[in-house]
Amino acid sequence: MEASPLTQQARPDHFQPKIVQLYESLFKATDDVEPTEGFWREFFLLPPDRGQLHDLLDGLSPDDVLSLQVQSQRLFSRAIHEAASGNAPADSYALETLTIFLTSILGKKYTNPSSDVITVLAGLDEVDRVISDFVAILDGIVRNGKTLALRRKAVRVAVAITSGAYKTSLVSYFTHRDLFPSLMKRDFVNEASIQRIARGVGLVCGGLRNGYTAVQDDVPEGWTLTNTLIFFGLRALAPGAREKTNPPNCGRGEGNVWRTEAAILMATYDFTNSNKLFGYHLVHHIPEKVNEESPFSSFLSMTSYFLQHAYRSVRVAHYSELSLFTLRILVEDPTLCKHICSEEGKRKVRICRQRQPYLPQVNGDRILATVIFDIMIDTITHNLRRRLDVNIYSHAIAIILRLLTYLSMNKIRLTYHWSELWRTLLSLMRFLTTYASDLSSNPQINTLTSSLAELLAFCVSGGDTFLPDPASYDDLFYKLVETGPVISKYRDLYALNRSPAGLSVGSSAPASKTPDQLNPAIDTLLSVSTHFYTLLFQSDGNSNNEPGAASPKPDGEPTPVVLPSIKKKNLSPREVHRIIKQGYETLSIQPPEGLSAWSRWRETEWKSELKRAARCAVDDARQLVA
Incomplete structure (x- = not known):
């Protein structure tokens, strides 16, 4: 009987997905052979394996990445090409791959951050062309992508690259080129898009506020037997009073899922500082439904919760200061301050009441200036510590003064x-x-x-x-x-x-x-x-x-x-x-x-504070992206 030409192959210990094989083929190859066209087509027709690609790239040291600059440049260039192709699903998979790639590569601590990043992504000779194409393609997808999902993925790529630049503490080639003009807001005048962004900021701020109220619901109670007895000093006789003696600690929620979303406050500050149209819509926007919060109401509400707990953690203090930066810029604008101080701008705002002493409860719509006064009073009252956050107190005093000088100049008498x-x-x-x-x-x-x-x-x-x-x-x-x-x-x-x-x-x-x-x-x-x-x-x-x-x-x-x-x-x-x-x-x-001759906001005077806040926001943004 003749031997069969078929031989049984040994079964591998585990099956490796094809896309992972391609990752290893690209980054672990010992030779410098350029991948074929078929390699790239297969690479971007397979769904990315986020975990495996992160593990592979995160395991590379900065020197390893520099030694693999040819491979990294090829991947970056080809991913840009596929993202612009308009061919599904390759365009979507290319954007996902770019997000993972940039998050990992730009998060490393290079010896010479600016030049090393340029080397890894494009090389000095090609950087102008590659980055120009990258900016134009990504900006086009953000504005006119075929689907909402595709546009969202393009935004994630933008967050990854801008976050990476801040993470390595460099003022890099990207920021010099004013990377992604529409995303960096400085010349972005698409009013419909800005309105959507303002609404989005309001939704996120409302969610951040809800993170606090989920831990401790601080809605003022009605006149009940319990609080009547407490009012007259008879707490021991009040049913259920003991349970509320020590409310939950809402300020130490560092592990809460909602905290990473606070990174939006960095972008909110940047929008407000760079684009007057955004500030206008943030303050003026009226929700379509009566029972919905306006974006500015949500922002003020969230700010009141952050500031009442600002002393509890460095992270909350950074985000509180960003909120104060934003608020100060808004009240320094005479047009916006007029709305904030007028009857026409009245809104209902939920103010934090999680710590005593409480300010008098005011129900219904309020002139926004009075809401801001309440927030500043609570900020001063609830953060008194020997290790005082002097900056937060200085901002609170500055905001109060700016509102009062506007009221005084315009003879507006507020109840x-x-x-x-x-x-x-x-x-x-x-x-x-x-x-x-x-x-x-x-x-x-x-x-x-x-x-x-x-x-x-x-x-x-x-x-x-x-x-x-x-x-x-x-x-x-x-x-x-x-x-x-x-x-x-x-x-x-x-x-x-x-x-x-x-x-x-x-x-x-x-x-x-x-x-x-x-x-x-x-x-x-x-x-x-x-x-x-x-x-x-x-x-x-x-x-x-x-x-x-x-x-x-x-x-x-x-x-x-x-x-x-x-x-x-x-x-x-x-x-x-x-x-x-x-x-x-x-x-x-x-x-x-x-x-009354106060000086206007100048970003250059607060560079150190903004850098620290940016690092905090970048950490959270990277977690959201990843």
Whole structure:
């Protein structure tokens, strides 16, 4: 019997997908033979294996990648070609492959980031042509892709390459060329697309906010037996009260799925800073359905939740600061600020109420400026720590000032719980005074302390132009009287009697110092406090004849102010009002010059903060892409 020509082949230990074989053939080949046309056709007709390609590329060191530059250049060039072909499914698979390839390759720490990246992707001689083609093709797919899925994949590629440039801390060839003009927003004027982007930002912000409310639902409760008993100090008798004594910790949700979506705040800032049309639609857009949030309402709501928990983690602090950057740019635009301060711009906004003390609950639509005031008050109140985030506080003060100067210039009188604002600003001054030894070494503390004094002085000198009634103005003066000795200590501890000349609110760089120049803002506060103190109070035995004031605690409410005896015992609120009103007749305020002449946002002054926030956003964006 003749032997059969067929022989049994040994069964492999495991079956390897064909696309993985092609990956290894491309990147593990020992020779430099260019792949055939058939190789590339088969390569892009097979669905990518994301895990295997990531494993293969992530296992290469930067030097390994440079040694495989010929292969990487071929893959990059061919993937661009296939993405532009319009042939399904090759165009879709090419975009997926580019996302994986760029995420891994650009995430490595090269010795010479700019030149090495150029070498790996195209080579110095071909980089202009290759990148120009890449930009044009990708931009065309984003704008006019055949399907929504294809356009989304093109956006993922753009995120991968821009994220990679930031990840390696380089201002690379890509950013010099203003990579993807429509995606970088600077000359993007397609109004319909911008409206969709603004709506998309609103949806993501709403989702981020919902990540907090899913952990702790902070919708204000109605008047129930439980909260009635608690109100009268009978918590022990209140059914179910113990369960709510220690609410869940919402600020440490670093592992939550929603956090990676916060990367959109970097793009939101960039849109707002570069494209006025985007800012207009973000603020003005009205949802089609009555029960839907507007994009700006969602943005403000999310911002209030982030800022109330900003101190809990570095990541939340970075995103909080990005939100404040965006908000500051918006309120500095007179057209947008008009809408924010007007009845026409009223919106309903859900404000974070996850930590006490709570601001008064306001239901229904509100003028957006009052919402922003609430958010800034909560920011100041809930982040008081010895290791204070001075930048966040400086931004909050700057935003309040910009809104108040607009209201003052346009004689817009807002109904608002102004007493809460006065209490918060003066509590901050007490805190800064108490913990001056911990805070004085912070390089930005002078900006904050000067800005706070200037903001209060502006309210004192110009409050009659934006406050709705005399009572709100009287309350400010009365609280200043209570804070009198704190103001003088504040001045001395932070050397505000030797302030830099021309320091403006919100500026990050102090001007040259003039040794004998006094701070007119702090002088105004002290003169007002002293004037009304002499009318309202008499000595209680203290040698300095000044009202006493207790200091706030870093993690809670300020302790009550201990007032001295008053000239007339049991002085009623009406009598206090009458005395303060009479005091106006003899009060002489010299409004300090330049209090309303704040400097506009300049990105160059905040490069370090933006870099740190960008790294954080890139980390999250890469996780979304991957």
